[in-house]
Amino acid sequence: MKKLTWIIAVIVIVVLISIAFILRQSNSGDKDKNGYDTYEVKKENPINLEGKATPKSIKMYNNNDQIGSYISTSVNDGQTVKQGEPLINYDINNNKRKQLLDKLNATEDAYAKAEAQQELNKYDRTVYDSIYASFDGKVDIKNKNDVSAGEPILQLISKELQVKATISEFDVSKIKEGNDVDLSITSTGETAKGKIAKISELPKSFEDAGSKASGGEGGEAPSSNVINDPSSGNSDESSKYTIVINDIDIPVRSGYSMEVKVPVDTIKIPKSVLAKDNHVFVVGKDNKIEKRHIKIDKVNGEIIVKDGLKKGEKLIKHPKKNMNNGDKVEVSS
Incomplete structure (x- = not known):
């Protein structure tokens, strides 16, 4: 009886092994029949x-008593202006410019003359920047009357x-x-x-x-704007x-x-298409394959193609080691 039990057990094991072998062969045959899976080269998602x-630019115009006495605005609140248009009326102190011009004309030394010219240019620039629109934009009046020295008169907001x-x-x-x-x-x-x-x-x-080091949050500005060993924030x-x-x-x-x-032009490929020495197998006409070397970078675990592939090309997944250039293959996708 015991011997019979052993015989039956052996028969069952043999039958199970046979069934497993048949199923494996069947699955293998189906894979060969269906052919290789492929991957279509595509650009990375946006x-x-x-x-x-x-606004691209915002400029505040403050009452500048260095050029003269403020009279009024020459534009209205919400008005759209072009670059170079006058915005503010001043009773300009022309004596200041005359003094600078006389100094320039009276100077014969080349170095001193250059300095005098720079002073005159700086004054003219200050006048222009205090009165005229520096760019196309829209006017936002802050104060029109009784504006003290240094107080805001209007703000110019870029249209762009x-x-x-x-x-x-x-x-x-x-x-x-x-x-x-x-x-x-x-x-x-x-x-x-x-x-x-x-x-x-x-x-x-x-x-x-x-910004913090330069007093951007209301702190006292440092004597130098050089930041040594700047912090990069939270390292995590x-x-x-x-x-x-x-x-x-x-x-x-x-x-x-x-x-x-x-949109980005980056092409990424899965590890499954990459063969030895950065080769891939590209499916061509009549399902003939081309063995091609590509240039890649590996960034954060991803394979980035630098050169060698185009969008729409199909690559063999899990290529066999004995696969060669020119081989004809069956593909399933």
Whole structure:
């Protein structure tokens, strides 16, 4: 009886092994029949950012009693002006300019004459900057009457807007100045186009540290604006960089939140398509394969293609070691 039990157990084991072998062969046959899986080369998805619309320039015009006595504004609140238009009326003290001009004309020494010319140019520039619009913009009157020396008279807000956004250290290397971007106004859904005008050299944490060191938060300004051994902020956080987008092709109100999409040309590939010595197998006409060497970078565990592949090309996944250039293969996808 015991012997019979052993015989039955052996028979069962043999049957199970046979079934497993048949299933394995069947699956293997199906894989060969279906052919190799492929990966289609495609560019990376756009980088999604959030930003704010801000004026490109803002200038405050204060009462400058060094050039004369303030009389009135020559523009109205909300008025749109062009660069060079007069904004403020002064009773200008012409004696100051006459003294500087007389000094220039009376000087014969070349070095002294150059200094006198610089003084005259500086005075003329001060007058211009105190009276005329430095750029196209909209006027915001702050005070019209009884304006003391140094107090604000009006503010000029640039008509040209820009969008500021932040990008992480993992994505900043994928973009460059001049790149086109797609914009969307968060509140309305209206879309626009723009271009990256500037990418900050330092991360925001350095910029914030520099602002504090220079008295940007109301502190006393240091005697020197050189910052030695600047802090980069929290070392546990990834760095973020400011980008500036301009050439926006629709009117946008300052302060609006914007969704920013930055298309990138970066091509990433999965590890499964990469063979020895950075080779891949590209599926060509009539399913013949081309063994091709590509240049890659490995960044944060991802394989970035620098050269050698184009969008739309198909690559063999898990290529066999004995696969050669010119082989014809069956592909399943």
